[in-house]
Amino acid sequence: MGSWGAWLDGYVTAMQAADRSPSTIRLHRHYLARLAREHRFPGAVTTSDLRRALAHAAWKPETRKSARGVYRAFYRWAYGMDLVGVNPALLLDPIRVPRAMARPAPEVVVLQVIAEAEPRVQLMAMLAAYAGLRVAEIAQVHETHLLDDVLRVLGKGRKVREIPVVHAVLLGRLQTLDGWAFPGRDNGHLTAGHVSRVLSKALPDNWTAHTLRHRMATVSYAGTRDLLAVGAVLGHSRPETTQRYVRLPDDAVRAVVRAAA
Helix, strand or coil: CCCHHHHHHHHHHHHHHCCCCHHHHHHHHHHHHHHHHHCCCHHHCCHHHHHHHHCCCCCCHHHHHHHHHHHHHHHHHHHHCCCCCCCCCCCCCCCCCCCCCCCCCCHHHHHHHHHHCCHHHHHHHHHHHHHCCCHHHHHCCEHHHEECCEEEEECHHHCEEEEECCCHHHHHHHHCCCCECCEEEECCECCHHHHHHHHHHHCCCCCCHHHHHHHHHHHHHHHHCCHHHHHHHHCCCCHHHHHCCCCCCHHHHHHHHHHHC
């Protein structure tokens, strides 16, 4: 019937051949490892088993949707490899994720962490708040990625985008880099998870690295009213995604209500 170890090795090899990022592979391993703890053989897992796994009481809709995507990708691969006669993930129902309101970190929070944190944490925070980088992108910043005042960023799907660095302090810090901005053991740099934990610990009141990206999106949109340009900086392929990051400026909302009155 086959063991999880052998199947996972084959699946990871397939993802690597498809040039999936290390962070994506780690995410898939994470959800499949949870499934493996509950079921001895991957080929014996049924649709009902997968539904029970997705019904995990502590999971939020975003987590369920992410896990469903992993299960569907894994068993699509297994079916294509003739490891299973029936794809148990094929009939998993789509998971609706309620649209969340943007939660930009307040300026006082941004200024506090930049003023009080240690230098490497300051740089992490500035890359998120002033350049809009994800934690995985922050982790991989290298001196060779800065060309004059433009930072080349390797984003999701290995898509490269170029971000002008106009914040003087951030630009100065990047210009003094020698090698990796955040050295570590993951191909020479820190992992995305490590960056996320460091920033969450440094930020007060449950603000996170992601809320720093929301801050970038919200402030940038308020200054330009250009949603497409904001999305390009953040690395979004669809404006609908960028909308979830932007808290509409108060003056814009008031103008709409005033017009109706």
